[in-house]
Amino acid sequence: MSRSPDTTRLVSLRSARDLIDRDFATAVNVTALAAQAGYSRYHFIRAFRAAYGATPGDYLSRRRVERACELLRTANLTVTEVCFLVGFASLGSFSSRFSELLRCSPSEYQRRAAEQGGPPPVPGCMVLMWDAPRPAMRNRGEAAGDSAPVASARTERMEPIEGDKT
Amino acid sequence: MISKLSHAGVLVLDQNSAKQFYTETLGFTVRNDVEMGADFAGAGQGFRWLTVSPPGQQDLEFILAAPEMGHDEETARQLRDLVAKGAFGGGVWQTDDCRKTYEELSQRGVTFVQEPAERPYGVEAVFRDDSGNWFSLTQHF
Numbered sequence: 001m002s003r004s005p006d007t008t009r010l011v012s013l014r015s016a017r018d019l020i021d022r023d024f025a026t027a028v029n030v031t032a033l034a035a036q037a038g039y040s041r042y043h044f045i046r047a048f049r050a051a052y053g054a055t056p057g058d059y060l061s062r063r064r065v066e067r068a069c070e071l072l073r074t075a076n077l078t079v080t081e082v083c084f085l086v087g088f089a090s091l092g093s094f095s096s097r098f099s100e101l102l103r104c105s106p107s108e109y110q111r112r113a114a115e116q117g118g119p120p121p122v123p124g125c126m127v128l129m130w131d132a133p134r135p136a137m138r139n140r141g142e143a144a145g146d147s148a149p150v151a152s153a154r155t156e157r158m159e160p161i162e163g164d165k166t
Numbered sequence: 167m168i169s170k171l172s173h174a175g176v177l178v179l180d181q182n183s184a185k186q187f188y189t190e191t192l193g194f195t196v197r198n199d200v201e202m203g204a205d206f207a208g209a210g211q212g213f214r215w216l217t218v219s220p221p222g223q224q225d226l227e228f229i230l231a232a233p234e235m236g237h238d239e240e241t242a243r244q245l246r247d248l249v250a251k252g253a254f255g256g257g258v259w260q261t262d263d264c265r266k267t268y269e270e271l272s273q274r275g276v277t278f279v280q281e282p283a284e285r286p287y288g289v290e291a292v293f294r295d296d297s298g299n300w301f302s303l304t305q306h307f
Contacts, residue, residue, distance in 0.1 A: 007246055129292070
């Protein structure tokens with residue numbers, strides 16, 4: 001049972017995505033990821049987006065925000081601590097990406113989570129695999145219609161992600 | 167009345183490689199590995215029935231199935247692509263010591279997408295099998 005070129009390609013893209021999921025808190029280098037997956041940087045970004053609907057940089061920052069949500073809900077850490085723990089290089093970039101995805105600030109999110117009391121009532125592995133929060137989804141109690149669709153201009157942007165962490 | 171779950175499984179990209187991964191890497195035992203030969207033309211010829219059990223649960227046979235089983239070529243191709251992309255999850259494996267098992271399996275080359283972390287219900291890590299199916303590895307409190 002030999003693997004088709006398509007399957008081999010998808011396996012290497014998945015391995016790259018797994019690395020992002022595992023090493024999200026460190027400086028992820030997209031050129032290195034591309035090389036590891038057997039692509040040029042340019043083709044890697046395109047192929048990754050074709051497979052997963054987001055560029056590697058976009059996927060990484062969504063993963064960081066999703067992990068930040070968990071820490072804001074469960075850990076006794078300040079917003080600034082969480083920001084650097086999940087790999088953002090500055091509070092400004094963290095806050096703006098967070099607000100863009102969740103339509104509230106990290107501190108507002110933390111306050112609401114505390115009121116609701118602790119982690120979500122579903123297994124953590126499902127939270128992880130349910131993927132990062134997207135616009136128009138998941139923000140408790142907000143109407144789905146009031147934000148941009150998933151395939152917004154945001155996901156089209158190629159975001160440099162090297163050196164994202166100091 | 168249903169009493170328990172005896173068989174469940176995942177689609178795998180390569181049954182030989184999956185058999186090796188589940189036995190040599192995860193330490194499962196092979197329960198069935200049978201291929202239907204030419205005798206079964208028109209009634210399952212070529213079908214390979216491959217099941218394994220985790221060490222602590224011999225009454226669960228975990229099926230390692232080829233995406234081709236029972237599907238036309240295009241459907242099988244789509245399933246294969248989805249498995250390769252890592253779209254499917256296969257369940258939760260239980261352990262007495264998540265951190266230790268994480269170390270052992272990491273050393274054997276298993277891909278973890280999440281290191282052990284404390285959850286309200288236990289210590290949990292997330293890994294993939296050799297095909298890309300994801301599993302939780304949980305030590306329940």
